[in-house]
Amino acid sequence: MAVSLPESLSETHFEWLGSRYVGKVRDSYVRNGLRVLIATDRLSAFDRNITTVPGKGQVLTKLANYWFERSSSIVENHVVAVPDPCVMIGKEAAIIPVEVVVRGYLAGSAWRDYSAGSPVSGVRLPSGMREFQQLSEPIITPSTKEPMGRHDVPISEREIVDKGIVQPEVWEQVRSHALALFAMASKDVMGRGLLFADTKYEFGIVDGRVVLADEIHTLDSSRFWVAESYEQRLRDGEAPEMLDKEPIRRWLMERGFKGDGPVPSIPEAYRAELVTHYIKSFERITGTECQIDTSPPHARIEHNLRAYFNA
Ligand SMILES: Nc1ncnc2c1ncn2[C@@H]1O[C@H](COP(=O)(O)OP(=O)(O)OP(=O)(O)O)[C@@H](O)[C@H]1O
Ligand SMILES: [Mg+2]
Known part of the structure; x- marks a missing residue:
């Protein structure tokens, strides 16, 4: 089948914008106390770049923006502007060096x-639980934020405080914000027939205040499952139907890839499926239509950023 996909954004080089930091999926630039986060179309899995999915950067930016707006009464966030469908500008924060993972279900690395037989980031769970089972209440299972190329390491809440990585009173705020955000989104998506399995937050300090940074509740940071088929699938010994990155992880594992060695090449037809998966997932999660801007992304972003910064 011939597949024609729109142009994808794999990397950016806006030297005029400021100093550049290249993450797994986003390129960010620091300018005048602002953090310009450009969501590229890179798809990472097992901490490796797998392929690009055209439109993914836009879908993720829209999702993050949707949730930042929905959650602004719970916690202050870093967002200043969204000048392009794949660009979010935030206040530059001193990022707290802990990935604040919240889980409602037992899945993934947990x-x-x-x-x-190990505790999960210091949390001892009851014995006899099954994969994908719901936890009796959401738990926080943090990990350290390691530099690119290194895997994040689980750490307990106690260690975070005892080692002085985060002040106890700051951690108290972080954990209560994280649990409140998780509860809000779980309830929200439940109304659209989804289970919110787990997610990860990054917080930072701006002017001495704890602020929600980075992105929230996107398919890169979160797992969403279809509620309707959940019970039956578990009874049949199958994984839940997932609106997240798990399908591509499974696709790769079926081909013997778990992060080491050459990345299997992704057929165009499967990339096209992934594009649809991202768009449909957005619509399911938010209950709103997802419009993708198909203009060549690099020129569009440059234009929008120059207009925003008057540069
Ligand atoms: N308001 C902010 N101020 C400063 N840094 C931020 C802010 N929001 C997000 N960041 C940082 O921007 C980067 C986003 O890049 P991305 O998520 O693609 O990288 P990553 O591979 O996850 O990198 P890292 O492992 O450093 O998180 C992250 O390092 C994140 O911590
Ligand atoms: Mg990140």
Whole structure:
């Protein structure tokens, strides 16, 4: 089948904008106390770049923006402007060096630790739980934020405070914000037939205040499952139907890839499927239509950023 996909944004080079930091999926620039986060179309899995999915950067920016707006009464966030469908400008924050993972279900790395008999970031869970099972209440299972190329390491809340990584009173605020955000989104998506399995937040300090930074509740940071089929699938020994990155992880694992060695090449037809998956997931999660701007992304972003900064 011939597939024709719009141009994708794989990297950016806006030297005029400021100093550049290249993350796994976003390129960010620091300018005048602002953090310009450009969501590229890069798809990462197992901490490796796998391919690009045209439109992914836009879908993720829209999702993050949707949730930042929905959650602004719970916690202050870093957002200043969204001058382009894949650009979010935030106040530059001193990022707290902990990935604040919240889980409502036992899945992913938590399941791997649990089934190996280990506590999950210091949390001891009851014995006899099954993969994908709901936890009796959401738990926080933090990990350290490691530099690119290194895997994040689980850490307990106690260690975070005892090692002085975060002041106890700051951690208290972080954990209560994280749990409140998770509860809000769980309830929200439940109304649209979805289960909010887990997510990860980054907080920072701006002018001495704890502020929600980075992105929230996107398909890169979160797992969403279809509620309707959940019970039956578990009874059949199958994984839940997922609106997140898990399908591509599974696709790669079926081809023997778990992060080491050459990345299998992704057929165009499968990339096209991934594009649709991202768009449909957005619509399911937010209950609103997802319009993708198909103009060549690099020129469009440059134009929008120059207009924003008067540069
Ligand atoms: N308001 C902010 N102020 C400062 N840094 C921010 C802010 N919001 C997000 N960031 C940082 O911008 C980067 C976003 O890049 P991306 O998520 O693609 O990278 P990453 O591979 O996750 O990198 P890292 O491992 O450093 O998080 C992250 O390092 C994140 O911590
Ligand atoms: Mg990140």
